[in-house]
Amino acid sequence: MKTRTVSNTVLLILLFLGLGPLLLLFIEALWHGGETFGQLLHSSSMHVSFQHTLLLSLGVAAAGTIAGTAVGILIGKTDLPLRKLFFALLILPLLLPPYLLALGWINSIGPSPFLHTMLFGFVGTFWVLFSVYLAIPILLTLLYLRQIDPGYEEAAAFFTNERGILLGILLPLLRPAMGLSFLLVFMLSFGEYSVANTLRYTIFPLEIFTRFSAFYDFDAAVVMSLPLLLLPIMAVAVEKQWLDRTLYRQSAYYAPRTLLLSSFQKSIFVALLTLLAATTAILPLLGLIVQIDAWQNFSDALALGASPLLHSIVFALCSALLFGGIGFLCGYVLVFRRVWLAPLLDTALLLLLLLPPTVVGIALIAFWNVPFLDMVYATPLLLVMGVVLKYLYLPTKIIQKRLQHLSSSLFEAAELLGAGPGALLRFIIVPLTLKALALAFVIGYLFSLRDSTISMLLYPPGFETLPVYILTHSANGAAGVIASLCVILIAATLLPLMIMLPLWLKRKTA
Amino acid sequence: MRSHTFFLLTLSVLLASSAAAKSAGSVTVYVSEDQVFSEPLLKRFEKTTGITVRALYDTEESKSTGVMNRLLAEQRHPRADVYWANEPVRAEVLRTKGLLAPYRSPSAEGIDPEFVDPQYHWTGFSARYRLFIVYTKAKSTPQSMLDYTQKTYAHKGVIANPLFGTTTAHIAALFSVLGNQKGEAFLSALKANGTAISTSNGESADFVASGMHDFALVDSDDAMSRMQRGASVKIVYPDQGKEGIGLFVVPNTVMLIKGAPHPANGKKLIDFLLSAESEKALAHAACAQIPLHDGVEAPAHLKPIGALKIMPVDYAEVARRLLQIQPYLSRWVFE
Numbered sequence: 001m002k003t004r005t006v007s008n009t010v011l012l013i014l015l016f017l018g019l020g021p022l023l024l025l026f027i028e029a030l031w032h033g034g035e036t037f038g039q040l041l042h043s044s045s046m047h048v049s050f051q052h053t054l055l056l057s058l059g060v061a062a063a064g065t066i067a068g069t070a071v072g073i074l075i076g077k078t079d080l081p082l083r084k085l086f087f088a089l090l091i092l093p094l095l096l097p098p099y100l101l102a103l104g105w106i107n108s109i110g111p112s113p114f115l116h117t118m119l120f121g122f123v124g125t126f127w128v129l130f131s132v133y134l135a136i137p138i139l140l141t142l143l144y145l146r147q148i149d150p151g152y153e154e155a156a157a158f159f160t161n162e163r164g165i166l167l168g169i170l171l172p173l174l175r176p177a178m179g180l181s182f183l184l185v186f187m188l189s190f191g192e193y194s195v196a197n198t199l200r201y202t203i204f205p206l207e208i209f210t211r212f213s214a215f216y217d218f219d220a221a222v223v224m225s226l227p228l229l230l231l232p233i234m235a236v237a238v239e240k241q242w243l244d245r246t247l248y249r250q251s252a253y254y255a256p257r258t259l260l261l262s263s264f265q266k267s268i269f270v271a272l273l274t275l276l277a278a279t280t281a282i283l284p285l286l287g288l289i290v291q292i293d294a295w296q297n298f299s300d301a302l303a304l305g306a307s308p309l310l311h312s313i314v315f316a317l318c319s320a321l322l323f324g325g326i327g328f329l330c331g332y333v334l335v336f337r338r339v340w341l342a343p344l345l346d347t348a349l350l351l352l353l354l355l356p357p358t359v360v361g362i363a364l365i366a367f368w369n370v371p372f373l374d375m376v377y378a379t380p381l382l383l384v385m386g387v388v389l390k391y392l393y394l395p396t397k398i399i400q401k402r403l404q405h406l407s408s409s410l411f412e413a414a415e416l417l418g419a420g421p422g423a424l425l426r427f428i429i430v431p432l433t434l435k436a437l438a439l440a441f442v443i444g445y446l447f448s449l450r451d452s453t454i455s456m457l458l459y460p461p462g463f464e465t466l467p468v469y470i471l472t473h474s475a476n477g478a479a480g481v482i483a484s485l486c487v488i489l490i491a492a493t494l495l496p497l498m499i500m501l502p503l504w505l506k507r508k509t510a
Numbered sequence: 511m512r513s514h515t516f517f518l519l520t521l522s523v524l525l526a527s528s529a530a531a532k533s534a535g536s537v538t539v540y541v542s543e544d545q546v547f548s549e550p551l552l553k554r555f556e557k558t559t560g561i562t563v564r565a566l567y568d569t570e571e572s573k574s575t576g577v578m579n580r581l582l583a584e585q586r587h588p589r590a591d592v593y594w595a596n597e598p599v600r601a602e603v604l605r606t607k608g609l610l611a612p613y614r615s616p617s618a619e620g621i622d623p624e625f626v627d628p629q630y631h632w633t634g635f636s637a638r639y640r641l642f643i644v645y646t647k648a649k650s651t652p653q654s655m656l657d658y659t660q661k662t663y664a665h666k667g668v669i670a671n672p673l674f675g676t677t678t679a680h681i682a683a684l685f686s687v688l689g690n691q692k693g694e695a696f697l698s699a700l701k702a703n704g705t706a707i708s709t710s711n712g713e714s715a716d717f718v719a720s721g722m723h724d725f726a727l728v729d730s731d732d733a734m735s736r737m738q739r740g741a742s743v744k745i746v747y748p749d750q751g752k753e754g755i756g757l758f759v760v761p762n763t764v765m766l767i768k769g770a771p772h773p774a775n776g777k778k779l780i781d782f783l784l785s786a787e788s789e790k791a792l793a794h795a796a797c798a799q800i801p802l803h804d805g806v807e808a809p810a811h812l813k814p815i816g817a818l819k820i821m822p823v824d825y826a827e828v829a830r831r832l833l834q835i836q837p838y839l840s841r842w843v844f845e
Contacts, residue, residue, distance in 0.1 A: 045841070116722065198709060200671075212579055214673040215836055216603055358579065365583040378589070457580060461538050461564035461589075472545040472567040474712075 007333045011341040014330070018389045019348050021367035022360070029222035046207065050227070053190060053204040056122065060129045061186035065178050067130075068137020071273065072177075073170065076142040078259045080269055087138070089277040092285065094135035095493040097452045097467045099194035100486055102128045103474070104284030106198075107291065125201040129189050131280035136188075137181035143439070144177035145170075146256075147405055153257045162259050180397065183235055187393075190231070191354050194453060204228075205356040212358050225359050232350035236343065291483040301484035308469035313492055315384055315465060316448040320496070322388045323444025324437050327395030332429070334396070335403040349393035360390055361457030383458040383465075390454050391447045395440030402436035403429065438500070445496050450489070466492065536562040537775035538589060540577045543596040543762055547731070547797040554791070555782045561775050566590070578603075581767070585609055588769045591776030594762065594783065598625075599679040601632035601763040602829030611768040613777055617784035620803045625761045627826070634761030634825075635784050636792040636799035639812070640680050641757065642746040643715050643733040648724035654749050655684065655727065658700040665704035666724035670711045672697075672839050676729055676760045677711065681839065682832035683758050683823045690835065697842055707843065719743055729760065730812060731797035737811070738796060745811075747818055756821035761802060762792075 071090060075083045093101055105128060109115040118124060148170065156165050193205040204224075211221035261269065292298065330349070334342050352360060364386050368377045376382055410428055419427070430437075452467035459465055464472070470485045541548045545567040556563045568577035578600060581593060585607070595601050604610050610631040618626060618633045625634030644651050650662050658667050670677040685693035706723060708714040714726035715733060719741035733745045749755045764783045770776050782788060789801035798809035808814040 110720065113722065200707065200709060210673060210840070214678070214840070216578065216582060216607075218579075218582065362579060362583050365580060369584050369587050369589070371587060456568070459566070461540075461566040464567065468567075469545075477544075477546045 007339045008341055010329060011333060011339065011345050014326070015341065015344065015348055017385070018352055018392075021363035022351075022355070025222055025359070025363040025366060026226070028366075029219040030226075032219045045202075046204070046224070049202050049204045049207045052122070052202055056126060056129070056196075056201070056203060057186050057189035059126055060133060060189040061182045063126075064130055064133050064185045065137050065182045067276070068134050068181060069141050069174060069178055071134070071276070072138045072141025072145065073166070073174075073259075074269055074273070075138065076145045077170065077257075078261050078269075080261060080266060080273075082270060082273075086273045086277055089281045090138060090273075091135045092281045092490070093131045094133070095446065095450065095490050096132075096486065097194070097450050097470075097489075098128060098132045098192055099198050099452070100288065100470070101132060101284045102195045102198040104287035106287070108283045108287030120200050122201055124199040125196050125203075127279075128195045128199065128284075129192065131284070132195075133185045133188055134280060136184050137178070140177045140181050140184075141174060144174055148173050150256050157257075165257075166259065176401070179239070180401065183239060184394070184397070187231075187235065187350065187353050191356060193356065208356050209358055212362070218362065222359060222362070225355055228354055229351065232347050232354055235350055236346050239346075288483045288486050291479040292487070293480050297478070297480035297484045298487075300478070301481045301488060304473075304481065305466055305469060305485050305488055308464050308466045309488060309492060311380070311459075311463050312449055312466040312489075313495065315380055315387070316445045318384050319387050319448035320441045320445035322384065323392065323395040323448075324441045326388065326392060327399050327440045327444070328433065328437060330392065330396040331399030331403050332425075334400050349396055352389050353391065353393040357390060357451075357453035358457065361386060361454050364389075364458065378460060380460055380463050383455060383460070383463075384448075386454045386458045387448045387451055388444075390451075391444065394443050394447065398440050398443065399433060399436050402433050406432055442496050442500075446493055449493050535560065535775075536564055537591050537772050537779050538564045538566070539592040539594060539776075539779060540566045540568070540581060540590045541594045542568050542577055542600065543594055544731075544797070547792065547795055547799075548594060550795070551783070551788055551791055555779060558782070559778060561778065563779070581609060582607065588767045589771065590767045591770040591772045592764060592766060592779050594764050595632075596762055597676050597679050597760045598632065598634060598763045598825040599682065599829045599832055601627070601765055602826055604765065605631040606829070609768055611766045611770070611773070613766040613780060615777070615781050615784050617781045617786075620786075620805075621784070622802060625802055625825075632763045632765040633780070633784055634763050635802055636789050637759045637761040637802055637815070638676070638797075638799055639730040639747065639757055639759060639818070640676065640727060641730055641733060642725050642748055643718045643728050643736065643743050644725045644746050645718050645721055645723070646742045646744055647721065650724075651746055652725050652748070653746065653751070654754060656696065658705055658727075659696065659703050661703070663703065663724070667700075667703075668706040668708050668714045668717050668723040668726045669700070670708050670714050670726075670728070671843060673836075673843055675710060677727070678832060678839075679760060679828055680727070680758045682828045682835060683821060684755075685835055686823060686827050686831045687755055687821060690838075693835070694838060701842070715743075731799065734798040734809070734811065735796055747813065749821070750819050754819060756819040758821045758823070759800075759815065762799070 071086070074080050075087050080086075102124070105119055105124065109119055152169050152173070153165050156169050160168060191205060193203060193209055196203045196206050197209070208221050208224050211217050211224060215221075330345060333339065334346060364382060365377075368382055370377070376385070406429065410432075411424060414424055414428055449465075450467060452465075452471050455465045455468050456471070459468060466485065466489050470482060470489065473485070474482055539552065541552075548567070549565070552563045552565055555561070566577060566580070577593070581588075581590060581604065584590070588609075593601075593604065601610070605627065612630045614630040615633060618635075621633065621635065625637070627633070642652055648666070652658070652660075652663060652667070657663050658669070672678055672681040681693070681697070684696070688696065706717070708717060708726075711726075711728040711732045714723075715728045715736050717723045718726045719736045719739075721742070725746075727748070730745070733743065736743055737745070747757055749757060764780050766773065766776050766780060786801070786803045786806050789799075789803055789806050792799040793801050793807065793809045798812055800808055800812060800815050802815070
């Protein structure tokens with residue numbers, strides 16, 4: 001009873017911080033702009049842009065999930081040559097703010113009118129978003145493949161060949177990973193407008209952005225976001241219906257099995273992955289890097305960007321710690337504490353991920369900009385809070401899924417020995433969730449570091465972050481220096497991985 | 511130990527920023543002028559006066575979302591002292607929404623009243639011309655805005671999205687000179703003639719520099735920076751003939767925010783930015799902006815303002831016209 005009260009209180013605080021500002025903003029906008037809502041509902045341009053957005057995000061989610069799962073299986077389950085290289089290349093686009101990849105493509109294709117027609121519009125926007133978010137299904141597939149009990153494959157091997165194991169065992173067991181990938185990529189693509197803005201494809205979040213930036217009409221912009229409230233509710237229902245029921249348990253009596261490919265299959269798959277890596281990562285990144293025409297560009301970039309880089313790293317590390325901590329708390333409550341606020345939390349986190357960053361940013365400004373809250377508003381705390389609230393859904397989901405995989409027999413045994421909830425948490429749940437916590441930390445760091453949209457609205461004067469600095473310098477800044485700053489941003493994104501790698505290698509050797 | 515170091519570092523960043531926010535020797539300025547040009551000038555102010563400048567930059571490339579939206583959202587409890595906008599329409603929007611405090615700077619003496627709000631809510635300085643950047647290998651060279659609609663230039667021109675930036679102000683100015691009916695006819699003909707729409711003036715300039723399009727209407731700093739990079743382009747001052755409507759001039763504007771936390775330091779910064787020395791610095795920087803003070807030397811590769819035929823506009827009327835035509839512009843862009 002006591003733990004339920006604590007859980008509900010924690011959830012109430014989180015919901016107050018996340019939903020409170022949005023609720024106030026929506027009420028105020030409806031109060032002033034109720035009529036606008038009716039007009040917007042009947043506006044044909046709104047219908048068209050909403051259809052564009054749905055088509056784009058569904059397309060990116062479907063293509064990304066299919067391709068990402070296939071690549072994940074090839075990398076994580078087969079003896080394909082150059083697996084690690086392909087993995088590194090295909091993950092790279094996720095490390096950059098998406099609009100930079102679009103700029104890289106513009107530089108890569110040069111003045112060709114035909115390629116411009118292809119790039120500017122649906123095709124280009126689709127491909128850039130696909131390139132950026134392909135990493136998510138790949139990572140989730142790799143993560144879920146590690147959870148599959150190799151005993152299933154060993155048993156199946158008595159009756160079928162490797163194709164049969166793939167189709168009959170692995171793919172059905174990877175359904176939760178595919179479902180989660182689809183959901184995450186759909187949500188992230190839906191809220192992302194910087195690529196569509198660069199490549200001039202009309203989408204719904206861009207219409208909202210235009211209301212803010214061209215018309216300075218806050219009420220209309222906020223009211224326009226109202227239809228988006230339906231999507232997280234639908235997504236949570238879908239998740240509850242299909243994704244929560246297809247769980248499986250882990251055990252490890254057998255070593256993981258590798259699917260062996262023939263020489264012909266290896267050649268085909270290497271060629272396909274080379275093509276994929278070239279068109280999603282190598283070409284657009286080369287488009288940025290070739291602009292670095294002298295080492296002087298790098299030293300200039302380091303001198304100019306040192307302070308924004310430091311801000312970015314410190315803020316991203318703070319956000320990542322909060323992502324780990326709060327993500328664990330939310331995941332724990334969602335899995336183990338069936339409190340009445342839990343479904344609302346799930347929906348609220350999805351809503352924050354889905355809403356255009358401008359709406360979330362304006363809501364936080366309006367809510368926190370009061371004289372006695374200077375400690376929050378006039379410091380980087382607001383930026384950290386904004387980024388954490390915006391992306392908290394991602395670490396929460398990672399930790400929630402890991403917690404769902406924990407065997408109930410562990411808890412039953414511990415409870416028989418007299419362990420209370422505190423002991424269960426300390427000696428069973430936290431140790432078994434460490435990898436997921438580390439992943440949540442890395443994901444949190446990554447999304448905080450590369451964010452430019454919400455940071456643009458919330459960074460305190462004098463504390464700009466590196467992506468914001470790159471954006472504000474991209475207008476008339478030296479192209480070589482901008483490209484160098486992008487490379488520095490990629491290096492900074494890899495920082496936690498570089499720190500973790502020696503520890504992981506040390507542990508592996510031991 | 512490591513976690514302690516990290517905690518202390520984080521705490522010191524937060525405390526430093528909190529302390530900076532309360533410091534009396536500081537000024538907070540929100541800036542829409544490109545950071546690459548505005549930052550050196552603000553650093554010079556900091557060095558000269560000892561007043562710490564806490565700047566928040568934005569850019570036309572991001573549609574000034576950060577700065578303008580923040581100024582509007584902070585209306586009830588302003589955080590900025592000064593706003594340095596890269597054009598006058600945003601200044602007028604803020605004035606009409608009651609966000610600005612009047613301030614008549616002594617440094618504004620000598621600036622043409624055409625570039626100053628009559629109630630001194632904002633003051634213009636260091637302007638840019640709206641001109642054509644033309645690919646040197648192009649077969650024909652446009653001479654007028656209306657050439658966008660001529661068959662000779664079908665599928666050859668590019669213009670930035672008129673919902674954002676200085677193109678918005680330019681189109682609104684054109685509508686106020688031609689009238690709404692002729693303005694709409696012009697934009698329809700421009701679109702029908704296959705003119706491409708880019709996301710920003712910078713992108714338009716890049717398209718011309720790469721030879722993808724023959725010409726574009728851009729700001730003079732966009733054209734100058736491409737010329738300085740060695741691109742094969744030239745500049746053309748449009749509508750300079752006897753019948754021409756003249757060239758549109760876009761001054762930077764600077765304004766004091768009503769309820770600013772540090773109004774005295776804000777006024778010092780405004781005086782500094784409006785000074786002839788600051789105009790000279792911006793004229794000789796890569797942006798090559800045109801001084802509005804008499805007697806300040808113009809940039810080397812641009813004609814001085816007195817030598818050109820200028821479009822006669824009232825910036826307050828341009829802002830009003832903009833609000834009036836925005837729904838049309840939105841339909842024109844998206845449909």
